[in-house]
Amino acid sequence: MKRAGPLLLLLLVAACAGPQSALSGAGSGSGRALLLTIVMTVGFTAVFALVLGLTALAIFGPQGWRERFGREGWVYGLGIAFPVVVIGALLLWGFAILGADEALADAEDPVRIEVTGERWWWRVTYLTDDGRRVESANELRVPVGRTVELALKSADVIHSFWLPAYAGKTDMIPGRTNTLRFVADEAGRVRGQCAEYCGGAHAFMAFWVEAMPEAAFEDWLEHEAGPPPETSFPDGETVFLSSGCGGCHAVRGTPGASGEIGPNLSHVGSRTSLGAGIMPNDREAFVRWVADHQEIKPENNMPPYDILNDEELAALGAYLEGLQ
Ligand code: HEC
Ligand SMILES: [Cu+2]
Incomplete structure (x- = not known):
């Protein structure tokens, strides 16, 4: 029974790993957020223990102690001065540690993504070095080791872009552009999520980020900018x-398919997921x-398509999967 406590804690901490975790971060921003979390947790656990200890002493302690705790000085000292100093110091340190990372802010020639x-x-719109805008959706690809600069915007209400493996949350506010910079330290795939309640399907608004070697990223972006291969499913x-x-x-490259209301589907078959990070991406999932x-995904803004029969759905699934 005595071992159950640490064991439980271990289980809890183990659940904190995975692709959407600041504790198993893969970028500079998440490292700082983790340090802050640890210091806050340890520090305030100590303060909590101190408060409990003093309370116990004041109630159950020897007569002398109880009288001492009865004096007004304690209220000014531990009740006002102590919290002001501790919280003030933490606040300043928090600003310093979470403030703009200078190396990041100064980095020239970042990869720009809106x-x-x-x-x-x-x-998701990639701004290429030669001035093109390459539109995609629901997934980001970034090169490893190069600064990425995200211009975060909103088309409607307030959303929050949260990518814990690389950085903290940044709100997306209508009429504003917020900037978020990060560097992916290693190749891999991590998950992010909208972290500000934005109505109906908010809980189903996630995304994946894939960090890849720079040369592979450049090749991928070149491919992404063009049309999909000619379809084998006319x-x-x-x-x-x-x-x-x-x-x-x-x-x-498809005449008549140039809508701007929903996600760009030019290469939807090559993405990691469907429906903003909530489904796998294969033929069956498209259907x-x-x-x-x-x-x-209740309440999402695509109209229902009950009119399509099984044959039409199967043909659509094959066509969409082929948009590589
Ligand atoms: C009135 C606009 C509208 C029409 C018409 C429409 N869609 Fe959509 N579609 C959307 C919106 C908006 C989304 C995003 C839904 C979400 O994830 O919240 C979407 C999402 C999708 C996705 C997922 C994309 C991704 O990046 O995960 C696919 C695939 C898709 N639509 C296919 C179709 C097909 C096939 C048709 C025609 C049968 C169609 N859509 C008709 C608006 C539309
Ligand atoms: Cu949201």
């Missing part, structure tokens, strides 16, 4: 175009999304 919070997905493309999907979704997205 991320716009939409109800309830992420519009039937699916026909269903897509005749069902009005292209009024909301763009597929580069499920089109058929049942209002059950899977």
